Amino acid sequence: MYNKDLKVIDCTIRDGGLINKWQFSDETVKKVFTAVKESGIGYMEIGYRASEKMFSTKEFGPWRFSKDEKITEIVGENYDGDLKLGVMVDIGRVEADDFAPAENSPLSFVRVATYLKDVDKAIALANIVADKGYETFINIMAISTVSEHDLHNGLKQIEAETTVSAVSIVDSFGSLYPQDVKNLADIYKSGLSEKEFAIHAHNNQELGFANTIQAIESGAGYCDATIQGIGRGAGNCCLELLLGWLKNPNYSLEPILNSIQEVFPGLRDEIEWGALPAYMVTGILNEHPRTAIALRASENKDKVSDFYKQLTTPECLNS
Amino acid sequence: MYNKDLKVIDCTIRDGGLINKWQFSDETVKKVFTAVKESGIGYMEIGYRASEKMFSTKEFGPWRFSKDEKITEIVGENYDGDLKLGVMVDIGRVEADDFAPAENSPLSFVRVATYLKDVDKAIALANIVADKGYETFINIMAISTVSEHDLHNGLKQIEAETTVSAVSIVDSFGSLYPQDVKNLADIYKSGLSEKEFAIHAHNNQELGFANTIQAIESGAGYCDATIQGIGRGAGNCCLELLLGWLKNPNYSLEPILNSIQEVFPGLRDEIEWGALPAYMVTGILNEHPRTAIALRASENKDKVSDFYKQLTTPECLNS
Structure with missing residues (x-):
């Protein structure tokens, strides 16, 4: 009844922050962190890491930068690391010095977001971060706009030149149908041998959950989800739907429902996301x-x- | 790029009426009728037909009864029938006398909603209506609660004893996943030979559209949808999403988007439906x-x- 090897990555604060410039209160972040930890899923991407030289700390909230000290404020000094914490980075928006050696950081993993055309830069950045001791991933954005031939080559290159755990299908435009996900899964599997593939689905056509199911059924090793699907525009695959489907005895739905009850009515009043008709159109x-x-x-x-x-x-x- | 033989049945007023006791204004029904007609999909279920002896016309609006005269008020005296109009009936809530001979009615089709345990009554009712000249269908509700063995036998009986065009998988509880739909499609196909199967999906888990796609890919001949997914509780598969996916050159998305722009903001203010967490839980x-x-x-x-x-x-x- 469940795929016990599948790893679920919560991106509630990181992706939700795209709507409100990462201006979440510490209380909200603590509650989400606690809910995700108690759910047992094991991975949480808590924000972006970006250089403070490039972005204003007045305009952007703390989870645009996700500094180690700030993370420690949320999780506590002697954090047990039961829930692996990670950040997303964009090429050109972060520098090597923005990462301490992994043994001195509360972070376990770093995901590099890239367009396929910039795959060489993504590989270089992933390798810099991996050398500091972090688990790494590469997420290929706007996947619905690339040629299958280029994609296959890019994946072969990532396979050969990095130590990433997985490479993600990112449906940035929310335009994929389940058949497209199945087709992309085949291309990812043909380009990758030791590395896994992953899925980050968007909900423009109310297919965020269905496309995630399709990717898992096609063999994905990792998938992304957010509580209530929070995320820019139409948002993402809902974590609560995914947990309901997985029926993994190591996962618990209740803490996520608690956070929906306690945290999300307030967020819904402040910011908008979801499968609205305008997002369906794009x-x-x-x-x-x-x-x-x-x-x-x-x-x-x-x-x-x-x-x-x-x-x-x-x-x-x-x- | 499209399944040209697939038939799409709009149920906007019929299923939406479950939320507001079918108290839509004539203007709303006319606008929806016009949008569906212009979309080119060919089938519209405009309401329930029920006996006025059993339901109060004070409590329930006109589309609980969908009398021929009322339909003619909406579609005009010399209706060309380009868009086939139908009603849904519940066993025990309508009488043979509630139907005129089909040649005297603006209606083309009648769908009998039934629980599997009442399949004999559904067959009897479908045959009464078919004898009056209407195209008929049987919709098996609460499909997620029946045994596969009973279902197979019920379908064999419908195949042998009726002239219905199709028998529908109705996911009343919104609990089916795409794999379940695929499995049910196989059972339906094994029980039916000359008759087609159909799908009526609910959106509790944001799978209304995905399950409809799955049914079509599994060979469904008919599927249901409503504008903006309007329907009791979590609602249904969105017609606009379905048209966007089908890419059938005979169908047009624009009239449906027009009605979303003109009619639906007002409806959203009055009544609630959608994939809210409470419906996900059930x-x-x-x-x-x-x-x-x-x-x-x-x-x-x-x-x-x-x-x-x-x-x-x-x-x-x-x-």
Whole structure:
């Protein structure tokens, strides 16, 4: 009834922070950390790590930087590490000096987010971080826009030149259908031999959970989820749905439901995410959700039919 | 890129009416009818038909009864029938006299909703209606609670004793996963030979669309959807998502997006549906959503963790 080797990575604060510039209260982060720890899933990506030289600490909250000291404030001085903590990094937005040797950090893992065209840079960054003792991953964003041939080559290169645990299918535009995930899983498996593949699904078409199921059934070793699917735009696969399906006796749904009851009504009042029609439109059109995010921030936020016409009229397409 | 033989049945007013006792304004029903007609999908279930002897016309709106005269008010006197119109009936809630001969009615089809245990009554009712000239269907509700053996026998009986076009998998509790749909599709195909199978999915676990995709990929001849997934509790498969996926050149997404823009913001203000955590809980537990509907109507509506504990404590289970 469950895939006991599958590893689930919670990204609630990291991906949710894309909506509110990582301005979560310490209380919220502590409650989410506690819920994820008690759920037993084992991995939590607590934020991005970025250089303070490149981003304003006034504009962005602490989980844009996820400094070791800040993490320790949340998890305590003598953290047992039962729940492995990690951060995401973007190429060019972090420097080697931003990472202490892993034995001096509460972090266990680092995930490098990249576009396929930048795979050489991603490999270099992953190797720098791996040399400091962290478990590493590479996440290939905007996967719905790459050619299968280029993807296969990029995966072969990652396989040969890194020590990452897994490479992730990232459906940035929320445009994949389960059949597409199955097809991509085959390409990932053909390009990778010792490394696993993973999935990070978006919910534009209410397929975040279904695509995650499909990836797991196709052999994914890792998958991402967030509580209530929180994440930029349409959001992600819901952790609670995934736990309900997995029926892994080592996982517990109750702590996640507790956090939904205690933390999420307040968050829902402050920030918006979910499978709204505007995000469905960009998903169907295989486009970045930025236009839909702008629509939702405007007074025309419910004018989804006008929005679709704008995106599909020839003048717009040719511009 | 599309399954050209698949038939899509819109149930927006019929299933949405379960939330508001079918108290839609004529203007809303006209707009939905026009949108569905222009979308080109070909089938619309406009309401239930029930006997006025059994239900109060004061309590229930017109689409609880869907009388021929009322339908004609919406579609016009000389309706061309391009969009086939149908109603759903429940066993014991309608009488033979409630149907005129089909040639005198704006209706083309009738769907009999039944529990598997009542399949003999469903067959009798379907045959009465078929004798009056209507295309008929049987929808087997609460499919997640029946034994495979009983189901196979029931399907064989429907195959032998009726002229229905299709028999539907109805995931009343929203508890099915795509693998379950695939398994049920195999059972339906093994029990039916000349008749097709169909799917009516619920969205408790954000799988309404994914399960519909799975059924179509498994060979379903008909599937149900509603605009914005409107329907009791968590609601249904979204028609707009389905059209985006099907890419059938005979179907048009724009009229549906128009109705989302014009009609649905108002409906969302009046009535609630969607994949809320309370409905996820009953879906995971394979239970009727009635307890979740009651929770959402109470002051504890967001206490999903308490709700889960109530439903899973031994005292509750043994009561």
